[in-house]
Amino acid sequence: MKSLLTLSALGVVTALHGYSDKNSTYFNPIIPGFHPDPSCIFVPEWEDTFFCAVSSFIAFPGMPVFASKDLQNWRLISHVHNRPEQALTFGNISRNSAGWYAPTLRFHEGTFYVINVDVDAQAPSSGIFTTTNPYQDSAWSDLMPIPVGGYDPDLFFDPDGTVYIQYAATISNDPFTTEIDQVTVDLSTGNTSEPHFLSNGTGVQPPEGPHMYYKDGYYWLLLAEGGTALDHQVTMSRSKSPTGPWELDPGNPVLTAINSSSLFQTVGHADLFHDAAGNWWACALSTRSGPEYVHWPMNREAVLTPVSWPGDDWPVFDPVDGLMPGPLPRVNPFVAGRGQFVGSNDYYKFAPRTSLPEHFTFWRFPKRENYVVSPPGHPYRLQLTPSNANLTGFEDFSPLDGQTFVGRRQEHTLFSYRVAMEFSPSNAGEEAGVTVFLRQERNAELGLISMDDKYALRFRATGPDAPETVVREVPQWWAHRGIQFEIKAFNFTHYSLSAGPKGKRHLETVALVDNSLFSTSFTGVFVGVYATTNGNGEGGTKAYFSDWRYKGIAQAIGIDEYHYEGYGHH
Ligand SMILES: *[C@@H]1O[C@H](CO)[C@@H](O)[C@H](O)[C@H]1NC(C)=O
Ligand SMILES: *[C@@H]1O[C@H](CO)[C@@H](O)[C@H](O)[C@H]1NC(C)=O
Ligand SMILES: *[C@@H]1O[C@H](CO)[C@@H](O)[C@H](O)[C@H]1NC(C)=O
Ligand SMILES: *[C@@H]1O[C@H](CO)[C@@H](O)[C@H](O)[C@H]1NC(C)=O
Ligand SMILES: *[C@@H]1O[C@H](CO)[C@@H](O)[C@H](O)[C@H]1NC(C)=O
Ligand SMILES: *[C@@H]1O[C@H](CO)[C@@H](O)[C@H](O)[C@H]1NC(C)=O
């Protein structure tokens, strides 16, 4: 934030919509942490601003939207799904890798559109959200239902006025066999035509993540193929008609990390846009795992790469790396909104009359009453009321039961997260503390728990080959004075979870956790706080958290290569 302020001061003189004729450099990921499947646009009508929306699965609020004027300073400006009533059936989803997959963000005649499918939700579960002000949560509409027979829907406004939706349609019982289908849609009613087959791309299964463009007399169809892991790739084809047939780009795959030794793997699921100077760019997802693909707790992050795309020639994409040259717009950190700039640190005191920051995230819909900032008698505290379910849940866990958890994404390879807690549980099983949370089946906690009329610090982790549980009895006065917790990613492969009485400089490390426990599936790690009765009913003793600090320490930008300074721009 310090460098941002300095730049703001300078910006007064230099930010004149200027585009430099020389290349400058930037760092990938542009939006680090769990921010997969970016869909980005450039909107001259909104003061030459770039906007991106990303996937969020069952994290809520869902589908974060970021804005930037320079492709380097990105700010969280809203969430498309920010009020349960916009799409109520989201709340019933049980599978942790379901929910809001890849959104497509488009701007057409003054309106922003996000089309998406809420995977596993009961109908109505697909359609569009619209807004005329992407800087405000409340301005995003409710879901306008449009039936889509698949996932990863794309919205394309043909210059002739027809609106097309392209999507990945599952065509067998194997969820990983798909084809790209297409319908036309009447956006005033949500009615669609009968679907028809559009493309199989280059034939590498499963084709998904379609985006269509019109440029220089051709319709262009960009696809993700090969699945979202190491075989992920971007392919291009074109046609004189939006319904095909498609001519394949002889350069396919046009963008991939297959066979590369880069830290940046799984590159795929791209979207294309151009800036005010006419330079083309692709956003895509990538996993900072290296080819070993073992340690990648932040999972799929949003990256940016320059594309040269003159006339009706095939576009040429630069390979994705950590430090990239490109014809960037001039640095301009003036982005409106109340959300955080990407890469910033947290320091929240939960002061009276404040609310939780925009980037604080729940798992499914939160029970709002379980999260209170500065409740009466407890100023400068975040009060959590425990849920019956713990972070793992149990056999008869129902999604609507809720889990008392709030966190923020891990957005740096190395970071430290500290928070203090006052909690004096009186019933057996009551527990509250801090967590490294990927999903219900993969998490690690360090909490204070009441056991046999004694207090203990307990470390517990869930997932295959999870480390052993650790229980350490602690004196009662710890609970009254308050406990200081710390979670650190202290190297590329491990977290430490530590605690001690508040005010003590040295915290004791209770457990080390290998982050490969969290390197799986579609979502990325959150760090945060939780409270539970471990199956002994709702309510019970409340926990009070204070002095929430998250500090980014370094970003991996290559194998064994780190970037330490104020992240984002330079
Ligand atoms: C759960 O799903 C039912 C049926 O679609 C719906 O009526 C209800 O509103 C949903 N509840 C929540 C909280 O999502
Ligand atoms: C939309 O579809 C509904 C149901 O099929 C139909 O009743 C209605 O007439 C259609 N509306 C338009 C404008 O085509
Ligand atoms: C597309 O691929 C699917 C799955 O391999 C196959 O069943 C289908 O016949 C293909 N369609 C065309 C038109 O090639
Ligand atoms: C990756 O390497 C294999 C073996 O050399 C080769 O067959 C394949 O075409 C390569 N893939 C790409 C996308 O470069
Ligand atoms: C700037 O970067 C782009 C994208 O990598 C490249 O095509 C172009 O040649 C570079 N221009 C200069 C002047 O280096
Ligand atoms: C990180 O630290 C752990 C525990 O000290 C160690 O086992 C591991 O090898 C380290 N990883 C790296 C990449 O240095």
Ligand SMILES: *[C@@H]1O[C@H](CO)[C@@H](O)[C@H](O)[C@H]1NC(C)=O
């Ligand atoms: C979660 O709660 C259930 C029910 O009390 C319990 O069986 C389970 O061991 C707990 N798991 C974890 C990881 O806390």
